[in-house]
Amino acid sequence: MAYVHASSVVHADARLAPDVEIGPFCTVGAGVTLGSGSRLISHVVIDGDTTIGAHNTFYPFSSIGLASQDKKYANEPTRVVIGDHNVFRENCTVHRGTVQDRAVTTIGSRCLFMACAHVAHDCTVGDDAILANAATLGGHVTVGEFAILGGLCGVHQFCRVGAHAMIGGAAAVLQDVAPYVLGQGNPFTVSSVNTEGLRRRGFSAEAITAIRAAFKTVFRSGLTLKEAITALQAECANSGADAASALRPLLAFIEQPGRGLAR
Numbered sequence: 001m002a003y004v005h006a007s008s009v010v011h012a013d014a015r016l017a018p019d020v021e022i023g024p025f026c027t028v029g030a031g032v033t034l035g036s037g038s039r040l041i042s043h044v045v046i047d048g049d050t051t052i053g054a055h056n057t058f059y060p061f062s063s064i065g066l067a068s069q070d071k072k073y074a075n076e077p078t079r080v081v082i083g084d085h086n087v088f089r090e091n092c093t094v095h096r097g098t099v100q101d102r103a104v105t106t107i108g109s110r111c112l113f114m115a116c117a118h119v120a121h122d123c124t125v126g127d128d129a130i131l132a133n134a135a136t137l138g139g140h141v142t143v144g145e146f147a148i149l150g151g152l153c154g155v156h157q158f159c160r161v162g163a164h165a166m167i168g169g170a171a172a173v174l175q176d177v178a179p180y181v182l183g184q185g186n187p188f189t190v191s192s193v194n195t196e197g198l199r200r201r202g203f204s205a206e207a208i209t210a211i212r213a214a215f216k217t218v219f220r221s222g223l224t225l226k227e228a229i230t231a232l233q234a235e236c237a238n239s240g241a242d243a244a245s246a247l248r249p250l251l252a253f254i255e256q257p258g259r260g261l262a263r
Helices: 195-200 205-220 225-237 241-255
Strands: 032-034 049-052 063-066 079-082 093-095 104-107 181-184 189-193
Touching: 049 063, 063 079, 079 093, 093 104, 189 195, 189 205, 195 205, 205 225, 205 241, 225 241
Parallel strands: 032 049, 049 079, 063 093, 079 104
Antiparallel strands: 181 189
């Protein structure tokens, strides 16, 4: 049976795995599902239609699944879905989706949300992402797997942050950030390839060399985005299997219309 501290309030309709631990002064609402091994340390609020996977840890004063701050939100039924093995540090906030989008805010697995990080309505955060202290996602933002957002950075609503990208502290992201890149600033600008991050995640030398060549094509050649896409398509077609596999996500990202590509 789940452990619930006597000072906490858990709605009778909440669904708790038998080994969930809920520390003092927490509140868990009727629509919440907490998966195996999840732990609420203290003073945590989880509400709304919120489904949480296994082995997630919530530190004091984190607030998960409450209503969107979007003024159009009119209490429609919307959701939060969270995967496994995530850590939400002190004062993190994750809001439910809105019916103007997918009606769900989605977080993958093995993510780290440092103190005061905020995930707004209708965001999608991929596996293994890190949001450092006070990093903030506006509504409808998509963050790819293994992306790292530095402390105090803000991502404008509807922007996309590609997989394995790294955004420096206090950056203001106003356009889409391509996969694999590193950058910072207000407004955010791209400076290089996140080479060390790619090495740490097991990318081969062939793949990293191809990504660095593609970076020059897209960000340093002076080509228009349309011209760069055509050139990158040729690079992908003429690359070996490992390099082509690494280039395809970059090509697919920049081919997709968005808020414009930060360069």
